[in-house]
Amino acid sequence: MKLYDILDLISIGFKADRFKTLMSSLGIIIGVMAIVVMLSVGEGLYSGVSSQFSTLDLDVIHVIPGRFSFGGPPARSPEEPAKFTDKDTKLLENIPGVRNVAPQTSAGVIIGFRNTNASATLVGIDPENEHDLKTKISQGRFLTESDYTSIVIGSGVADGLFRMRISPGNRIRIYYEDNYMDFRVVGVLREEESSGIRAGNINTQMYVTHRAMKELLGRENYYYGTFQVTVDDPASVDEVVDRIKLDLKRYHRDEAYDATTARDMLSSLMSILSMIKYALAGIGAISLVVGGIGIANVMMLTVKERIREIGVMKALGATTRDIRIQYLLEAGLLGVVSSIIGIVLGIAVSFAMGSLAGLPSTIRIQSMLTGLLFGALSTVIAGVYPANRAAMLDPIEALRSE
């Protein structure tokens, strides 16, 4: 039997049973769609992340109390988190290769402005050591060592939190627990593209001196939350990290602390991304298995319905091979058509995720071909058993059946 004749016979069957054909292919459609979405979103996330990391400071080390964890729940450790003080600042500054140490302490606070409240993150800093922040002032001025009730705010705090814009010269009140302090805004920072990788988004943060921070927090013992350590040479960053971890032991033998670099964060992020990718791949694989079972079911049903027809075909001289090829092709064709529909839907979903959820996606021809390959493969595998059943039918039995 010639190929186009077989295809002709198959397409007649599809047309006659449009609804059944569609229902049977749904699983494959969804599976292929999941694969295409997975590959597109995965690709998009990877390229998005790596483009952000090309602008990331590779010469910065974050030293934090406790154990570093990214994305997941905070890492647990049996030790108390380290309590960082000026002693540690000195120690870090004396490590060879370190150019700058910027201690920071942050807290979630409530801002009061013209009788309305909003929440934001307040960060206590050493103005001298925040060379990076200093360059980001767009209005007013940056803090100085002698400032006490002066505050510098991020662009998102200035614009968007309150009905009215906060400008340099405005007074705001900051509440922390039972305490409050009044500040005068002296500067507004430039809007930064959010990187999502930094410890915090500077657009929604506000900065005051450690002196003011200590007063506001009302703590007898004021500790630093983190050190941003800048090194002279980005190439030496790992050495410095090791040295920091070693040296801090002197003051914090039984306490937990950690030092991380942008590259550490990148690899943590990448492991999260690959987890997401595997999860999506799992969904795709499961739908393909379920879809394959669906196809196998429908093919079995089709073979059962057509037992007599298969008997007739055999009586007329169809070989077992003819019948087997016909039903394998029927499954395969169903798979190819479903896969193409799945690819189209997958592209649509990827675009929708990109524009609605802000998830970057990159659609590549390889993703589509992978979807097609797996979709077609799973249907052909699903078709093997029904096709064999059809091919092995005894023509006499088949002709006798009702």
Add this chain to the structure above:
Amino acid sequence: MRVISLSDIRKTYIIGDAELPVLKGIDLSIESGDFLALMGPSGSGKSTLMNIIGCLDRPTAGTYTLLDRDVSTASEEELAMIRRDRIGFIFQAFNLIGRISVLKNVELPMMLKGVPRDERRARAIELLESVGVAHRADFSPLNISGGERQRVAIARALANNPEIIIADEPTGNLDLKSTEEVMDILSGLNREGRTIIMVTHNPEITKYCNRVIRMRDGRILDQSSVEQS
């Protein structure tokens, strides 16, 4: 010329532990141009014999020579090829495929043989014309009358121009008028030189045949030859 030669053909079914002999030694020769009626009560083994003659089934023992070829030991693929090229089947229940057109039904054996599309379409139309149902070519077989269906089935049986036609109660589901039409076509084909083997319960239509064979209990009871008028 001898087209079919059966020698001590036996068929035994095994059901559980029991052996059920259905054919108990059949000897039969069929000559080219014979129009043979096979009669007998149900359970006499005539269907099984037809299936063996039609190469749908293989005997348990015995020798079956079809067109100078021993087919009792042929493989399933070889049997399929013989059915396709040498034998035309006509069934009591017509056995047309309902989801494809009358024309496609007639084309089917030629499709299986790999005859090019245009050639087989032309032949299919020609065959439908010869049995008087060309006007139904694009109909579904489900939407035509019983007599028309059997004529389409005859056209399909002739598609690959077989030497032998096997008809299993071809008029069993037909009214008197259609029965006559179908039998006229069959005897026309026989006059052209085709060998026809027909199972029937209807003694009326044996008048078209030149030989009648009666079976009982897995054996041939008697053979009579009729001189055709």
